[in-house]
Amino acid sequence: MKKFYRALGLMFACLFLAGTLQASEAKNVIWIIGDGMGPDAIGFFMQGVRYGGLKDYPEKVSYLEQFLQNAQWGLFFNNTYDTVVTDSAAAGTQMATGQLSRPEFIGVDYNGQPVENLLELARKQGKAIGIISDAYVADATPAAFTAHVKNRKEKMEIARQMVAFGPEVILGGGLKYFSTGENKKLLNTAQKEGYRVAKNKKELAAVKSGRVLGLFADEAMPMAVEMHRYPKMPTLAEQTQKAVELLSQNKNGFVLIVEAGKIDWAAHAHDTGAWFYEMKALDEVLKYAQAYADKNGETLVYLNADHDTGLGAFAYRHLGKQKAMEKTAQGEVLYGGDVDYASFGVFARLEKQKSSLYYLEEELKKLPAEKLTPEYLQKRFSEALGEEIDITQFENLTDVSGLFTQLNESRGLFWATPSHSSLPILSAAYGPQADEFTGVYHNTDILPRMKKALGWSEK
Ligand SMILES: [Zn+2]
Incomplete structure (x- = not known):
């Protein structure tokens, strides 16, 4: 009898799950990409909030942890067409287009042919689109969603293609790619195309509708750990909030890509304190995005990374005497005194x-x-x-x-490394159709899943 009730319970649970999972398609997407945010960065930050002393977290729980508690998880690989390890260009391209590519390629497949990306598809569906990066907007990740070039170093060309493509919202660093050298007149071109140009927090706040090109630093925006010195610059979370405010005015919905771009930079430099604060900048975006999704009800929030950088973590070490740890004949390890955990x-x-x-x-x-x-x-x-x-x-x-x-x-x-690793990447989706992103997959599967979630293709 006990078994019967258990089976019945399971049946109801399945029915209930099926009911919730078949919720209607997502109208809006906020896709947050932590550049270089491997599982090591996620774990390090969540523990840092739990066991650190920041006043911003009186409950000792990060928004990232809360988000993960509520989200549907997946794990994916990011190898390119012919390499195990990737860079932000290939990873961004594969995520944006669903096609295998090569390191340094932007918006083109492994043969170098331009491929349609998520934002181009979204525009065809009548959605408003936006791109944000707290590195600079001509950098590889934002470029992969807005341009098609064979080398990520072609930043001037990327900036021109970005303006020509014309997302309603472009925010971040990188003013010089829009205002110097061969692109000296690009800001004027953008203004003629209807963009309002904003160079600081106040000018951004003044934009209440229409298109905006916000460039708040000549190159990358400052590292998050230094943002306290730049009160006139909008934070990544403030940029996200403004983008949503503008994009959500479109009755057909929107797709917004937000890159927390310098988690990668801090990890390349093995600057661990800075790494924490880059993660905190992403955490503030999640705080806003999850609250928005809860209120709005039609917004899918998708969090992932392009690749891991650095393989950084705590590890125990021997203080002085190596004798502290010995292997027995069976391979068993004996732990002695002088080990710092x-x-x-x-x-x-x-x-x-x-x-x-x-x-x-x-x-x-x-x-x-x-x-x-x-x-x-x-x-x-x-x-x-x-x-x-x-x-x-x-x-x-x-x-x-x-x-x-x-x-x-x-x-x-x-x-372990000053470069990128092949560690699989964690994804977490929250909101309508979040279950599309569960399981083990590859970064070329993200676009097809996104299309399903948005109701653009058959299930
Ligand atoms: Zn990198």
């Missing part, structure tokens, strides 16, 4: 960081060697990290990059 207090220390170590490194590289005394380095690094760093760390220093490794490892943090 990293303490939770590390997170609160990381959160004290005030500036980007990568920028600091660039600055220090330009100084003559005699200027780089242990005292000077101690002063600069202590200011940047927000805590007094022991002067012994800077003695006998030969290169600044080595110092990063040393600083990270003294906190229990290890990075």
Whole structure:
């Protein structure tokens, strides 16, 4: 009898699930891409909020964690046509077009032929479209959704194609690609096409309808850990909110791509504190997007990444004596005293960081060697990290990059590579048709799934 009730319960559960899963198609999409956001970045950030000390999170739960609690998960691979590891150009292209491509290719398949992308399809469906990047808008990820060129370095051409394509909303960094050299008159062209140009938070706030081209920095926007120095620049979350406000005026709905572009940059530089704050910038976007989706009811929020960068995580390390760990004949590991498993207090220390170590490194590289005394380095690094760093760390220093490794490892943090890894990527979908994005898949399957979710193709 017990079995019967269990079976009955299961049946009702299935019916209930089928009912909810067949909710009508999504009218709007907010697709948030964390550039370089592998599972390592996700785990690191969620734990950082749980065990750190930021006042912004009195409940000690990130919006990312809340979003993941409510979303449908999937895991996908991102290999290109003939390589295991990808870059943002190929990954963005494969996600935007559903076609296999090659590293450095933008909006073209592996033969170099232009392929229609999600935003072009969305426009045909009468939807308003938008693209945001807190790196710069001519960078690989936003380019993959708005241009078709054989090399990501063709940034001037990408900017021209972007304006010619004409998404209703273009926001982020990269003013110089629209206002210098061969593109000197591109802003004027954009204005003739009906764009309002905004260069700061105030000018962006003044745009209440129509098209907007907001470029808030000459190149990339500052690293999130430094944003406190730039109060006139809109944050990524503020840009997202304005984009939705404008795009949602279209009665046929909208598709908006939001790139948190510098999670990748911080990870390339092994700048762990900066990595945390780039994730926090994405977290603020999720806070807004999930609340909007809840209120609106017709909006699918899709969160993923293009690839992992850095393979960074906490790992235990031996303090001094290697004897602390020995292998027995059976391969069993015996743990002894002198092993540091990293303490939770590390997170609160990381959160004290005030500036980007990568920028600091660039600055220090330009100084003559005699200027780089242990005292000077101690002063600069202590200011940047927000805590007094022991002067012994800077003695006998030969290169600044080595110092990063040393600083990270003294906190229990290890990075395996300065480049991208092939780690599979986590996806999470929330809202109508979120179940389209479950299971194990490949990044070329995203577009077909997106089309189904939007009701553009048969199930
Ligand atoms: Zn990268």
